[in-house]
Amino acid sequence: MKYIEKLRNSGLRPTKQRLQICEILFETKKTFHFTINDLAIKIKDQTKNKISLATIYNTVHAFEKKGYLKQIPINSSQTYFDTNTTEHHHFYDLKEEKLIDLENCDVGPINIKKKIDGKKIKSVEVLVKLGD
Amino acid sequence: MKYIEKLRNSGLRPTKQRLQICEILFETKKTFHFTINDLAIKIKDQTKNKISLATIYNTVHAFEKKGYLKQIPINSSQTYFDTNTTEHHHFYDLKEEKLIDLENCDVGPINIKKKIDGKKIKSVEVLVKLGD
DNA sequence: GTTGTAGTTTATAATGATTCTAAAAAGGTG
């Protein structure tokens, strides 16, 4: 199974629970945004198998560390993750508290002119807040 | 005092505690980043007067709502605020967990091509993560 | 100034996301 490789790459053994998490995260080509709580609910609904929060946190964080998931920088009480790990940006609808993808072509190229000695740019993320 | 106006504009009566908070936040032209906890410590050190956390949270949030402070979108357990409310962007040093200002001229103009019906862009914020 | 009331401050409790823990369960190797 294709998920086993992802898990091993992330330093995780392929267990039943982790494979179920993979199925929800990576089954579809369509990427999406989620919080740990969203994911826990989805798992409970789709698999009838409750997976404990600790396991979900562990697995998601391992994927994030390996680059299979990305955190979305946003001020919210919960952490948002994105299954789309390509460089892209987001609208955040302040009223509905919803994230919307901005494809890379929706934003002109971003040119960071300042450099910090000894440091490399690891990511450039744009958050566009929307009001009415 | 110049702070009284800021407080009244934010819908707050000028009290001793709030004026002390203003003095720390707005005394200097040099802007800075802080968390609520940073601010609480600064207050205790500089004024010898402990102000309760609830008051600090209330005051900071009122200023943020009015636009005298800005939240910095970043994934961290604490919320970061900025006394620089002009449109500008940030480096975030992942190892040292420190924010560094990027002046507007350090980043080329950002052109958001996508539009969402009925929504207005309220802010555009860029976070550049730095690693070694 | 005194008084009244609505707004404030405060310590403390409550909340909620996340992390930790330790015991039970499962993976993987010989």
Place this chain on the structure above:
DNA sequence: CACCTTTTTAGAATCATTATAAACTACAAC
């Protein structure tokens, strides 16, 4: 199968933030 390590899990612990309710204060009306 037997062993040892990793994993899962429920529940406890942590920590930032928010709510509460009682004591206090600003300030307007008198």
